[in-house]
Amino acid sequence: MEDTYGFIGFGLIGGSIAKAIKKAKPDCSIIAYQPDHNTIDSHIENSLLLAKKECIIQIITTSLEAFSCCDIIFLCAPVLSNIEYLEKLTTIVKPDCIITDVGSVKGNICNVASSLSVCKNFIGGHPMTGSEKTGYENAKEYLFENAFYILTPNIDTKPEFLTRLKQFVQSINAIPVILDAKEHDNIVAAISHVPHIIASSLVSMIKDNDDKNHTMLSLAAGGFKDITRIASSSPIMWQNICLTNKESIQTFLTLYKDTIDSFLQLLVPEKEKELLHFFENAKEYRDSIPASVNGILSKTYELYLDIIDESGAIALVASLLASHKISIKNIGIIHNREFQDGVLRIEFYDIIAMEQAIVLFQQHNYTIYER
Numbered sequence: 001m002e003d004t005y006g007f008i009g010f011g012l013i014g015g016s017i018a019k020a021i022k023k024a025k026p027d028c029s030i031i032a033y034q035p036d037h038n039t040i041d042s043h044i045e046n047s048l049l050l051a052k053k054e055c056i057i058q059i060i061t062t063s064l065e066a067f068s069c070c071d072i073i074f075l076c077a078p079v080l081s082n083i084e085y086l087e088k089l090t091t092i093v094k095p096d097c098i099i100t101d102v103g104s105v106k107g108n109i110c111n112v113a114s115s116l117s118v119c120k121n122f123i124g125g126h127p128m129t130g131s132e133k134t135g136y137e138n139a140k141e142y143l144f145e146n147a148f149y150i151l152t153p154n155i156d157t158k159p160e161f162l163t164r165l166k167q168f169v170q171s172i173n174a175i176p177v178i179l180d181a182k183e184h185d186n187i188v189a190a191i192s193h194v195p196h197i198i199a200s201s202l203v204s205m206i207k208d209n210d211d212k213n214h215t216m217l218s219l220a221a222g223g224f225k226d227i228t229r230i231a232s233s234s235p236i237m238w239q240n241i242c243l244t245n246k247e248s249i250q251t252f253l254t255l256y257k258d259t260i261d262s263f264l265q266l267l268v269p270e271k272e273k274e275l276l277h278f279f280e281n282a283k284e285y286r287d288s289i290p291a292s293v294n295g296i297l298s299k300t301y302e303l304y305l306d307i308i309d310e311s312g313a314i315a316l317v318a319s320l321l322a323s324h325k326i327s328i329k330n331i332g333i334i335h336n337r338e339f340q341d342g343v344l345r346i347e348f349y350d351i352i353a354m355e356q357a358i359v360l361f362q363q364h365n366y367t368i369y370e371r
């Protein structure tokens with residue numbers, strides 16, 4: 001039975017795990033590490049103090065020795081820093097402590113772990129949910145609800161520790177998935193790392209070709225915003241990911257480049273049919289991701305509202321939600337054949353926010369569609 005949890009790195013993911021633990025086990029004790037070199041993140045001290053005030057953290061420490069009483073330690077800093085902390089914790093942790101990380105790349109840290117005396121205590125972890133936002137102030141206790149949470153044990157990992165960590169993952173309402181670290185890195189290169197690089201490249205391409213009045217950027221609508229949302233994520237996190245998953249990223253980025261090259265060949269009059277097939281194939285595969293259950297990415301909590309297609313109408317809906325303290329992840333008008341006249345698509349961070357919004361919209365006589 002775990003009672004004491006330790007956190008090194010206390011931003012979006014660390015903070016969300018801590019909030020989820022506190023919801024499930026209000027009496028547990030949470031210790032968070034404050035790096036003494038404040039240049040890492042000037043906000044970290046305030047974030048930790050806020051978390052303590054909110055009773056999410058019980059102890060803030062600048063000494064790793066304080067982690068000797070922890071039952072589970074979560075490494076929630078950027079990937080390369082997590083590896084450094086794992087090495088430092090080796091001589092500190094108690095024999096039945098589980099050490100896990102949340103980093104987006106698993107190969108490096110699992111390799112390092114297998115060379116350490118804590119190899120039996122370590123299990124790689126990666127919650128397949130997140131946001132482009134950073135920091136404790138954006139942490140959500142419901143972030144892991146219905147999300148896949150990948151675990152990558154080493155051959156030395158004690159089976160009993162894996163069972164305990166799986167139970168922990170279920171206790172925060174996530175779905176544990178056991179994968180080999182290398183397989184994990186290959187999969188996430190394709191479905192997370194390369195998409196991120198594409199989003200950032202697209203933004204750079206627009207930046208490099210826009211005029212001095214930023215006309216392109218100003219006119220950018222739903223499509224550009226949807227596909228580039230993730231380009232607003234933490235640059236340091238993504239630098240660390242690219243540095244530690246180079247090979248798999250190179251493989252899938254090259255495949256993507258080939259796909260773009262093939263597509264360029266279709267932009268001639270005699271390839272009209274193939275052009276249509278290109279979009280039909282992609283649409284069919286994309287539409288096969290179930291909307292109501294979690295796909296390999298995070299669950300989306302979205303609904304659609306009938307509104308008059310004008311900017312004031314969006315502002316009205318947004319301020320109605322804001323006045324009831326309901327946060328939204330994304331909002332925008334969409335036009336497609338499913339919704340003949342265009343509807344407002346609103347995405348929420350969690351099921352609770354979406355349910356509160358549904359009640360509110362019903363009270364204000366909006367027509368709501370859910371998928």
Ligand SMILES: NC(=O)c1ccc[n+]([C@@H]2O[C@H](COP(=O)([O-])OP(=O)(O)OC[C@H]3O[C@@H](n4cnc5c(N)ncnc54)[C@H](O)[C@@H]3O)[C@@H](O)[C@H]2O)c1
Pocket residue numbers: 008009010011012013014035040041044076077078079081102103104105126127128129130131132133134135136234237241
């Ligand atoms: N953001 C996502 O969508 C997402 C999803 C799954 C996993 N992850 C992984 O989670 C980890 C954390 O990402 P996040 O989204 O919470 O980022 P974040 O920027 O919100 O939080 C990172 C925290 O780590 C701290 N930190 C940075 N360097 C440190 C160091 N050397 N020592 C101690 N603390 C340090 C920062 O102060 C910050 O509080 C990363 O490894 C990332 O790959 C992120």
Ligand SMILES: O=C(O)C(=O)C[C@]1(C(=O)O)C=C[C@@H](O)C=C1
Pocket residue numbers: 103104127128129130131132191192193230297298
């Ligand atoms: O921003 C989001 O919506 C994310 O879920 C981010 C996302 C992803 O690519 O799916 C990004 C990196 C993490 O390792 C996991 C999740």
